[in-house]
Amino acid sequence: MWKFIVRRLLITFPQIVLLSILIFLMSQFMPGDALTGMLDPNVDQSTIQEQRERMGLNDPWHIKYANWVSGLVQGDLGQSFRFKMDVSELISQRMENTLLLGIVTLIFTYLIAIPLGITSGRYNDTLLDQAITGYTYVGFATPLFIFGLVMLFIFGYQLGWFPTSGSVGPGMVPGTLDYWISKLKHVMLPALSMALIQTVSTVQYLRSEIVDTKQKDFIITARAKGASESRVYNRHIFRNSLLPIAAFIGWEITTLIVGTVFIEQIFGYPGMGLLFLESINMRDYSVVTALVLLFGIAQILGTLLSDIILSIVDPRIRIK
Amino acid sequence: MSRKLLEIENLTTSFQIGDEYYAAVDDVSLTVNRNEVLGIVGESGSGKSALAFSIMRLHNRAKIEGKIKLEGIDLAKASTSDLNKLRGDKLSMIFQDPLTALNPLMEIGAQINETLILHRPKMSKQERYDRVIELLDLVGITGPEYVYQQYPHELSGGMRQRVIIAIAIANKPQLLIADEPTTALDVTIQAQILDLIRELRDEMDAGIILITHDLGVVAEMADRVAVMYAGQIVEIADVHTLFENPLHPYTRSLLNSVPTEGQDRLHVIQGIVPGLQHLPRTGCRFAARIPWIDESVHEENPLLHEVTPGHFVRCTCHSYFYFPEKGKEEITHGDT
Numbered sequence: 001m002w003k004f005i006v007r008r009l010l011i012t013f014p015q016i017v018l019l020s021i022l023i024f025l026m027s028q029f030m031p032g033d034a035l036t037g038m039l040d041p042n043v044d045q046s047t048i049q050e051q052r053e054r055m056g057l058n059d060p061w062h063i064k065y066a067n068w069v070s071g072l073v074q075g076d077l078g079q080s081f082r083f084k085m086d087v088s089e090l091i092s093q094r095m096e097n098t099l100l101l102g103i104v105t106l107i108f109t110y111l112i113a114i115p116l117g118i119t120s121g122r123y124n125d126t127l128l129d130q131a132i133t134g135y136t137y138v139g140f141a142t143p144l145f146i147f148g149l150v151m152l153f154i155f156g157y158q159l160g161w162f163p164t165s166g167s168v169g170p171g172m173v174p175g176t177l178d179y180w181i182s183k184l185k186h187v188m189l190p191a192l193s194m195a196l197i198q199t200v201s202t203v204q205y206l207r208s209e210i211v212d213t214k215q216k217d218f219i220i221t222a223r224a225k226g227a228s229e230s231r232v233y234n235r236h237i238f239r240n241s242l243l244p245i246a247a248f249i250g251w252e253i254t255t256l257i258v259g260t261v262f263i264e265q266i267f268g269y270p271g272m273g274l275l276f277l278e279s280i281n282m283r284d285y286s287v288v289t290a291l292v293l294l295f296g297i298a299q300i301l302g303t304l305l306s307d308i309i310l311s312i313v314d315p316r317i318r319i320k
Numbered sequence: 321m322s323r324k325l326l327e328i329e330n331l332t333t334s335f336q337i338g339d340e341y342y343a344a345v346d347d348v349s350l351t352v353n354r355n356e357v358l359g360i361v362g363e364s365g366s367g368k369s370a371l372a373f374s375i376m377r378l379h380n381r382a383k384i385e386g387k388i389k390l391e392g393i394d395l396a397k398a399s400t401s402d403l404n405k406l407r408g409d410k411l412s413m414i415f416q417d418p419l420t421a422l423n424p425l426m427e428i429g430a431q432i433n434e435t436l437i438l439h440r441p442k443m444s445k446q447e448r449y450d451r452v453i454e455l456l457d458l459v460g461i462t463g464p465e466y467v468y469q470q471y472p473h474e475l476s477g478g479m480r481q482r483v484i485i486a487i488a489i490a491n492k493p494q495l496l497i498a499d500e501p502t503t504a505l506d507v508t509i510q511a512q513i514l515d516l517i518r519e520l521r522d523e524m525d526a527g528i529i530l531i532t533h534d535l536g537v538v539a540e541m542a543d544r545v546a547v548m549y550a551g552q553i554v555e556i557a558d559v560h561t562l563f564e565n566p567l568h569p570y571t572r573s574l575l576n577s578v579p580t581e582g583q584d585r586l587h588v589i590q591g592i593v594p595g596l597q598h599l600p601r602t603g604c605r606f607a608a609r610i611p612w613i614d615e616s617v618h619e620e621n622p623l624l625h626e627v628t629p630g631h632f633v634r635c636t637c638h639s640y641f642y643f644p645e646k647g648k649e650e651i652t653h654g655d656t
C-alpha cells in the first residue's frame with residue numbers, strides 16, 4: 001500500500017508542475033499585466049517602460065515563470081489591484097467559506113446518495129426504484145443555477161427559513177458559538193441546493209454498483225452458505241458496492257469546485273467561486289490566475305485522494 | 321433410516337428469455353442414496369449446473385416445476401428461511417468457477433468462518449478459528465494460518481478451488497453437490513480432494529452428486545452415472561454397466577471421445593449442444609447430431625426405458641446406432 005501511495009504521490013508532482021506552466025502561459029496571454037491596473041494612465045510611456053524592466057516584465061517567459069513559481073512557493077500570489085491587497089490574503093479569507101460550503105455539501109451529498117442508492121439498487125425495477133431513478137433523471141436535466149435560484153426563491157424569500165446572501169450575519173464576533181451557528185445557517189441552503197443536484201450521479205453510480213454486485217458469483221456462494229438475504233446485502237453486496245463510492249469522493253470534490261462558482265454567485269456567498277467571477281468581471285487577473293491554479297491543484301489532489309482511499313480500502317490494490 | 325437421500329421427480333427448470341420460458345433442465349427424475357456417489361456427465365451446456373443450482377435453489381429467476389425431496393422435505397417448495405437453514409449445513413455445493421466464487425474483499429478465513437457462524441452458533445470464536453485452520457489443512461493448503469488472512473486475489477486458481485471445497489465441507493453436509501470440483505487442480509491435489517469427498521461420504525453416510533467432464537474421475541468415484549444431453553437424462557446406470565455397455569448414441573460418443581488403450585481413433589460426434597432457445601423440444605434431441613441414422617428409428621416422444629434393472633436409456637434409436645466410420649456391421653443391438 002505504501003509503495004502504491006508513494007508512487008501515486010510521485011506522479012502528482014509533475015502533474016502540478018505541468019498545471020502551473022499551463023496556467024502561467026495562459027496568464028501571459030491575458031491582456032495587460034501587473035502594471036496595467038496599478039498605474040495612473042497619465043504617467044508617460046518611458047517611465048512605464050522603465051518600471052516594466054525593473055519588475056522583470058520584459059524577461060523571457062521561462063525566467064518570468066521561475067520568478068512566479070518562487071513567489072508562489074513563498075506564498076506570494078501577487079497583488080489584487082481591485083482590493084489593493086495580497087492575493088494570498090484575499091483568497092485565504094474566502095477559502096474558509098468555500099471549504100465550509102464544500103464540506104457541508106459533501107455531507108449532504110452522501111446523506112442523500114447512500115440511502116437512495118442502496119434502496120434503488122436493492123429493490124431495482126420496483127416502483128420505489130423507478131421513483132428514485134426518476135429523481136436522478138430530473139437532477140441530471142436541471143441546471144444547477146436554475147435550481148439554486150428556485151431554492152433561494154422558495155426557502156430564502158418566500159418561506160424566509162434561510163438568509164438570502166452572505167456567509168455570516170452582521171455584527172457576529174468570530175469564534176463565538178453564535179457566529180458559527182450563523183455561518184451554518186448561511187451555508188445550509190446553498191449546500192443543500194448543490195447536494196440535491198450533484199448527488200444524482202452518486203445515486204446512479206451506487207445503484208448500478210449494487211445491481212452489478214448482486215449478480216456476482218460470490219453472492220451465490222454466500223447464499224449457498226445459508227446466509228439470509230439481509231446478511232447477503234450487509235456483509236457482501238453493500239461492502240463491495242460502497243467501496244468504489246468511497247473513492248468517488250475525489251471526483252465529487254472536482255465537480256464541487258465547478259458547482260461552487262455558480263452557487264456562490266446565486267447565493268451571494270463570499271467564497272472563492274464568487275471571488276473568481278468578480279475578478280473576471282473586474283479583470284483582476286492576478287486573482288483569476290491564482291484561483292485557477294488553486295482549483296486545478298484541488299482537482300489533482302481530489303483524484304489523488306480517491307486513489308489513496310481506494311488503495312486503503314481495496315486489498316487488491318493494497319498489495320501492489 | 322431410508323437409504324434414499326435425495327429424490328428428484330420430474331424436475332423442470334426454465335429460464336425466461338424474451339417472453340418465453342425455455343427449459344434448461346427438462347423433466348429430470350433421479351435418486352441419490354446415502355453413501356453413494358452419483359456422477360453426472362454431459363457436454364458443456366447440457367444443463368448440469370442448472371440442475372445443481374435447482375437443487376440448491378440458487379437460481380435467481382427461474383421457474384421450477386417438480387419435486388426435489390431431501391429426506392422428505394421438498395426443496396422446490398421450501399421457504400427461503402428453511403432453505404437457509406439447510407444450505408451450507410446439510411446441503412452444500414462446490415462451485416464450478418473458483419475464480420469468481422469468492423468475495424474479493426473478504427479474508428479467506430472469514431469466508432470459511434461465515435458458514436460456521438451461520439450454522440454452528442454454539443462454537444466459540446477460538447473453536448471456529450481452529451476448525452477453519454483444520455479445514456484449510458484438510459484441503460491441502462500449506463501454511464493455513466497465513467492463508468487465513470489472505471485475500472482471494474493472492475491465491476492461485478487451484479488454491480481458491482480448495483477454499484471453495486473447504487467452505488462446502490465445513491459443516492459436513494449430508495448431500496454434497498460437487499460441480500467440477502477438481503478442474504483447476506493438479507493430479508496429486510485432485511486425488512487428495514477425491515479422497516476427502518470419499519471420507520465425507522463414509523463418515524457422514526452422505527450422498528454426493530459429482531458433476532464432471534472427466535470420465536476418469538467418474539470411473540474412479542461414481543457408483544452410478546447419469547448422462548445429460550440438452551437438459552434431459554439420456555442414460556443412467558451403475559458405473560460398470562455404463563462403461564461396459566453404453567447404449568445411448570450420446571453416451572457412446574462421449575465414451576469414445578476419451579482415448580483409451582487399444583483404440584486407435586476418437587469418435588467424436590460433430591456439433592455442440594445448441595443454446596436453450598434453439599433446442600429441439602420434440603422428438604429425439606440427439607437426432608440432429610446423428611443425421612446418418614434413419615429418422616424413423618427415433619421415438620416420437622422419447623422416454624426413458626429400463627433395459628436392464630437400473631439401466632435406463634432414452635429413445636429407441638440406440639438400437640440402430642453405429643459410428644459412421646465403423647460401418648453398420650459393428651452395431652451392437654440393445655436388448656429392447
Ligand SMILES: Nc1ncnc2c1ncn2[C@@H]1O[C@H](COP(=O)(O)OP(=O)(O)OP(=O)(O)O)[C@@H](O)[C@H]1O
Nearest residue numbers: 335344363364365366367368369370371416595596
Ligand atoms: N440463469 C440463466 N438464464 C438463462 N439461461 C441459462 C441460465 N443458466 C443457464 N442457462 C442456460 O442453460 C443451459 C445449460 O447451462 P449449464 O450451465 O447448466 O450447462 P453445464 O452443463 O453446466 O455446462 P458446463 O459443462 O459448461 O458447466 C445453457 O444453454 C445455458 O446458457
Ligand SMILES: [Mg+2]
Nearest residue numbers: 368369370416
Ligand atoms: Mg456447469
